[in-house]
Amino acid sequence: MKLTKYRLGNFVELYNERCGNANLTAWDISGINSDKEFFEPARQVGSDTSNYKVVPPNYFACNLMHVGRDRVLPIALNHTSQNKIVSPAYTIFKITDDAPVVREYFFIMLKSSEKDRFFWLHTDSSVRDGMSWNDFCDMDIELPSRSVQQKYVAIYNAMLENQRCYGSALEDLKLICDAYIEELSKDYQSVTIGQFIFQRDLRNDGSLGVSSVRGIATSKEFINTKADMEGVGLNNYKVVAPGQFAYVPDTSRRGDKISLALNTSENTYLVSSISIVFDTQKDVLLPEYLMLFFGRSEFDRYARFHSWGSARETFDWFEMCDVQIPIPDIKIQQYIVNIYTAYLLRKEINEQLKAQVKNVCPILIKGSLEEAENG
CATH class of the missing domain: 3.90.220.20 (DNA methylase specificity domains)
Incomplete structure (x- = not known):
């Protein structure tokens, strides 16, 4: 079982659907953070959002213009079952169905500082130090077989699901705090x-x-x-x-x-x-x-x-x-404070889980490559 080198452009396909809605709010539009995940609300929204782009489920969105500025490739994979809407500055693409790379494996490859340095070194000499789509497509990647990729993707997905379940329970706890405060406003x-x-x-x-x-x-x-x-x-x-x-x-x-x-x-x-x-x-x-x-x-x-x-x-x-x-009485105050303190503690743990998921990505890629070379 050996590694095979491929040109990225041979199995990526651009997508360019506009949302057509001129009045979207910041909560309707997603940005991409340094952890390569979508977040809402967006930091900035134009007065007319009809030209904003649609990111369907299992599609990627990346901002090639900001690679040099941030020294990070802002890219994210839409893991959800709903469309995301992003700024017109983003490039939207998908991995083709017959590609030799598993979509999630490719995403794990991108979640490393080594890959960010690679993209930064290949930015152009424009004012923003961006990266062209052609240069992005010219990137060569070495891949193990799809079966090996799937094996390591399964490990990643299991860790990710664990973190997401924890994060979901975290939001439930925050809702309890907010609801309790709303009730206090009515009762006192x-x-x-x-x-x-x-x-x-x-x-x-x-x-x-x-x-x-x-x-x-x-x-x-x-x-x-x-x-x-x-x-x-x-x-x-x-x-x-x-x-x-x-x-x-x-x-x-x-x-x-x-x-x-x-x-x-x-x-x-x-x-x-x-x-x-x-x-x-x-x-x-x-x-x-x-x-x-x-x-x-x-x-x-x-x-x-x-x-x-x-x-x-x-x-x-x-x-x-x-x-x-x-x-209210100090005992009631302490009660809601205790709930909020538990929320903050769990929030800190959730951030640690996110960091673990991010840090394991290069380890998984290294393990998959070594398995292919030694298999």
């Missing part, structure tokens, strides 16, 4: 949180260094700072102790979202002096419970609507104090 009168939150303005005394500096993301989490900290003095940076919040009042340049996070770690962080740090009266309002409301898209819309200014619009401290939420 909302009150302003200003009477239960307090600003903190403790500055760094020099005991905390650059490793403690954090940025605040619109995804509602602290992240390692992206700022160049070389030579920057930290004495004016604000301290965020465990259990405290920090947010950036400026909302005008953050994609209609507010950068806000709760320090759920056991470490003390430093944030820029432009941030507002605050705490809650924990015997009345649990910070984790309050964070459940801050994490909802409704709060982002509220914060943007109540942001004021000209060149920059800000959601200041007085507006934060005017936010209203239902505040």
Whole structure:
């Protein structure tokens, strides 16, 4: 049993169906992430979507224009039974029925940093460092027999199904949290949180260094700072102790979202002096419970609507104090927090499972090639 070299273009077939619907929303349109999977909603949507492309089940979509920019080939296989809709910039194709490569095996081949480097090296000299369809088709690949391919595809599919089942249960848990919050809004009168939150303005005394500096993301989490900290003095940076919040009042340049996070770690962080740090009266309002409301898209819309200014619009401290939420007994708050904590833990495990599936792809390809060579 030996490996056989093939030219990719001999068994791929372009597809170019337009959706014909001019009014699709971001939730109707898919993008492709760096893990080579479709995601919704799309980050950007044109004013007229009638020219957007259809990706049928078992078809591929890839953006050859962004290979050089991202140093990754943005490509995904539609595993679902429903059509996907993508930007006109994407190239849609399928593996022909008589191809010597199994469709899923080909996809596993593409999910490796080695293949991404190959595509990057073969980008053109255009402004975007894209890759032409002809160059993509000229790629040579070595393949074992279809039976060997199917064997390793089965291993991959089993791992993928395990992760998807776990992810499905994860979404069910999130729905329980959201439904519970909706019920609280009906059963308890909302009150302003200003009477239960307090600003903190403790500055760094020099005991905390650059490793403690954090940025605040619109995804509602602290992240390692992206700022160049070389030579920057930290004495004016604000301290965020465990259990405290920090947010950036400026909302005008953050994609209609507010950068806000709760320090759920056991470490003390430093944030820029432009941030507002605050705490809650924990015997009345649990910070984790309050964070459940801050994490909802409704709060982002509220914060943007109540942001004021000209060149920059800000959601200041007085507006934060005017936010209203239902505040039940502390035991009820703890109950919903426990559910949400379980959700976050499972979410972290799910991300680890995704990483395992991705990391096993090059191992599976290597194993299949070695089996073919030694068989």
